[in-house]
Amino acid sequence: MTAAAQAPPLLQVRDLAVEFGGDGGVVKAVNGVSFDLHRGEIVALVGESGCGKSVTALALLRLVADPPGRITAGSIHFDGEDLLQIPLPLLRDIRGDRIAMIFQEAMNSLNPVHRIGRQIAEPLSLHRAMPMRDALAKAVDLLRSVRIPEALRRSRDYPHQFSGGMQQRAMIAMGMGCEPDIIIADEPTTALDVTIQAQLLELLQQQVVEKQTSILLITHNLGIVARYADRVNVMYAGRIVEQAKAEDIYDRPRHPYTLGLLQSVPRIDQAIGDKLTPIEGQPPDPINPPPGCPFRPRCRFAVTRCDEDIPPLRRLTDSQSIACWVDVDD
Amino acid sequence: MTGPENIRLSGGFMVLLRALGHAIRHHRLSTIGFFIILFLVATAAFAPLLAPYEPYEQDLYNVLSGPSAAHWLGTDNVGRDLLSRFLYGGRVSLLLGLVSTLLAAAIGVSLGLLAGFKGGLIDAAIMRVVDAILCFPFLVFLLAMAAALGGGLINLGVALVLFGWVFFARIVRGQVLLVRELPYVEAARAAGASSARLMWRHILPNTLAPVIVAITLGIGNAILAESAISFLGLGVQPPTASWGKELKSGFDNLELAPLYSIVPGILITLSVLACNFLGDGLRDALDPRLRGEERR
Numbered sequence: 001m002t003a004a005a006q007a008p009p010l011l012q013v014r015d016l017a018v019e020f021g022g023d024g025g026v027v028k029a030v031n032g033v034s035f036d037l038h039r040g041e042i043v044a045l046v047g048e049s050g051c052g053k054s055v056t057a058l059a060l061l062r063l064v065a066d067p068p069g070r071i072t073a074g075s076i077h078f079d080g081e082d083l084l085q086i087p088l089p090l091l092r093d094i095r096g097d098r099i100a101m102i103f104q105e106a107m108n109s110l111n112p113v114h115r116i117g118r119q120i121a122e123p124l125s126l127h128r129a130m131p132m133r134d135a136l137a138k139a140v141d142l143l144r145s146v147r148i149p150e151a152l153r154r155s156r157d158y159p160h161q162f163s164g165g166m167q168q169r170a171m172i173a174m175g176m177g178c179e180p181d182i183i184i185a186d187e188p189t190t191a192l193d194v195t196i197q198a199q200l201l202e203l204l205q206q207q208v209v210e211k212q213t214s215i216l217l218i219t220h221n222l223g224i225v226a227r228y229a230d231r232v233n234v235m236y237a238g239r240i241v242e243q244a245k246a247e248d249i250y251d252r253p254r255h256p257y258t259l260g261l262l263q264s265v266p267r268i269d270q271a272i273g274d275k276l277t278p279i280e281g282q283p284p285d286p287i288n289p290p291p292g293c294p295f296r297p298r299c300r301f302a303v304t305r306c307d308e309d310i311p312p313l314r315r316l317t318d319s320q321s322i323a324c325w326v327d328v329d330d
Numbered sequence: 331m332t333g334p335e336n337i338r339l340s341g342g343f344m345v346l347l348r349a350l351g352h353a354i355r356h357h358r359l360s361t362i363g364f365f366i367i368l369f370l371v372a373t374a375a376f377a378p379l380l381a382p383y384e385p386y387e388q389d390l391y392n393v394l395s396g397p398s399a400a401h402w403l404g405t406d407n408v409g410r411d412l413l414s415r416f417l418y419g420g421r422v423s424l425l426l427g428l429v430s431t432l433l434a435a436a437i438g439v440s441l442g443l444l445a446g447f448k449g450g451l452i453d454a455a456i457m458r459v460v461d462a463i464l465c466f467p468f469l470v471f472l473l474a475m476a477a478a479l480g481g482g483l484i485n486l487g488v489a490l491v492l493f494g495w496v497f498f499a500r501i502v503r504g505q506v507l508l509v510r511e512l513p514y515v516e517a518a519r520a521a522g523a524s525s526a527r528l529m530w531r532h533i534l535p536n537t538l539a540p541v542i543v544a545i546t547l548g549i550g551n552a553i554l555a556e557s558a559i560s561f562l563g564l565g566v567q568p569p570t571a572s573w574g575k576e577l578k579s580g581f582d583n584l585e586l587a588p589l590y591s592i593v594p595g596i597l598i599t600l601s602v603l604a605c606n607f608l609g610d611g612l613r614d615a616l617d618p619r620l621r622g623e624e625r626r
Contacts, residue, residue, distance in 0.1 A: 061520055063516065063519060063520055065511075092522045092523075092524060093522065094522075095519070095520055095521060095522040096520060096521030096522035096523075097522060100520075100521070101517070101520040101521075103513055103516065103517055103520075105513055108512060108513040108514060109513040109514050109516070109517040110514055110517070111514040111518070111532055111535075111536070112514075112536065113535040113536055114531075114535075122518070122521060122523070123521045123522060126521070126522050126523065126527075127522060171517075174521065
């Protein structure tokens with residue numbers, strides 16, 4: 001399903017850096033992140049809590065709250081323009097229309113005082129100058145397409161009358177309304193049970209197949225990544241530490257952190273009695289990161305060089321890169 | 331409680347109606363308050379029909395008379411029928427309380443929304459003005475305003491608005507600071523909504539519950555303030571009647587016609603109490619933790 005790599009990427013993120021500054025010190029939440037997103041592919045951004053994956057997602061649409069956050073460096077090229085440079089009114093036209101965002105916690109991402117139908121219709125009336133009546137009719141169609149039963153009647157409900165899974169489906173309907181080129185899905189299925197998770201992700205996958213939409217999937221669930229993503233970016237402490245095709249990540253992880261992640265989740269092909277191996281230690285203090293590689297204190301493979309120099313992302317094969325001085329495959 | 335008729339109620343005005351219904355059904359004091367207010371408003375509204383005399387009609391042979399068949403509550407010091415005076419006075423007192431509070435709410439809500447949403451310099455500027463006004467004791471502020479602008483109904487109303495908006499601004503700003511960080515505001519921003527749209531469509535409706543409570547309490551306070559200022563002689567000017575002014579005139583004739591003073595006093599007390607009862611009930615009804623029971 002991977003779109004031809006020869007076409008220029010739809011979204012090209014280079015050296016993105018985001019800081020959160022306070023009196024207590026500056027946190028470099030995202031530190032030189034680069035990745036591509038091609039048309040019609042699902043790219044995953046995985047990592048543990050606090051690794052900067054959600055901040056990266058927010059930064060793509062300049063949604064990082066300022067203050068305290070600042071996008072300090074980098075470029076985000078989308079359709080020939082740098083989203084970090086264009087004026088805000090132009091960016092607003094892109095938000096929700098060409099790049100849509102689906103948030104975690106649908107319960108809190110829907111406005112409690114507005115009807116579901118009206119909320120789904122809002123981007124349509126904003127971006128398509130659609131009369132409210134038509135936008136509401138389209139909203140009902142969208143609800144139907146995410147398999148909300150009795151869509152017409154339920155479109156007049158308020159968010160609290162929806163179950164968690166229905167709320168998340170409504171959020172997806174809202175994101176799909178303007179047929180965006182890119183959907184950024186920030187942990188879209190956290191806190192939902194697995195059957196609902198599968199339904200929702202299949203809905204998103206269907207978008208990719210039917211409309212050639214690209215999806216940036218942000219998650220910490222490696223099972224989801226294995227099943228749905230084409231390519232994977234593994235993040236640790238604000239940096240991308242490994243980039244690879246999804247199948248390569250599982251078959252041949254090359255970065256010690258990726259390897260550690262995979263060894264810490266159960267696999268169906270594991271021998272009975274095998275113990276899971278957790279990654280010892282904690283992520284580094286973001287205010288005072290250690291010199292050298294941020295994963296160094298937890299790394300089983302560390303060499304002396306890791307104490308001094310931060311490893312840049314280096315290419316191992318056409319489709320796999322790691323930010324590490326060693327290659328665990330060796 | 332979520333019957334079919336309740337499903338559509340929410341947002342802005344509908345929140346108010348639903349809360350009102352809930353308060354009247356479940357909160358005994360606010361039931362009483364609601365019907366007292368209804369009664370007082372009705373008598374004021376239909377004063378021309380209910381009043382046995384014109385409020386300015388004098389009967390100089392009957393000055394400061396006690397209750398009689400002709401004048402149920404007696405007459406005042408120039409022979410005007412007190413019942414009629416009180417009915418018409420209610421129009422002035424209630425209308426002033428309502429209009430000045432609503433105007434104060436409109437100004438306060440707008441400025442509070444702006445301050446909370448924009449933050450920074452705008453916030454600092456607005457809130458320093460609020461602090462400055464709050465430094466004055468309420469009555470001293472009103473007296474100073476009356477002294478500066480002169481007495482009279484309109485000027486009293488202006489003073490009430492100038493003082494009253496700060497409370498609404500503070501309430502709304504606090505709410506906005508909470509609401510603007512919520513994910514649905516972020517989601518609306520990510521969907522391409524402009525700042526104005528975020529403020530008015532997404533944030534404002536979620537800040538109104540405490541404002542509604544503050545309005546009911548504010549009306550009571552405004553009625554009380556009108557009475558106090560009129561009692562001190564700087565509010566409503568003769569020959570217009572208002573409860574506060576009648577209270578004052580009656581006070582000067584307390585020995586001859588006690589009802590002249592006592593009745594407006596009771597009316598003021600009743601209306602303020604009723605507003606507070608209703609406000610109390612509304613606050614409970616609008617509290618999400620209590621409203622949650624109704625959803626199930």
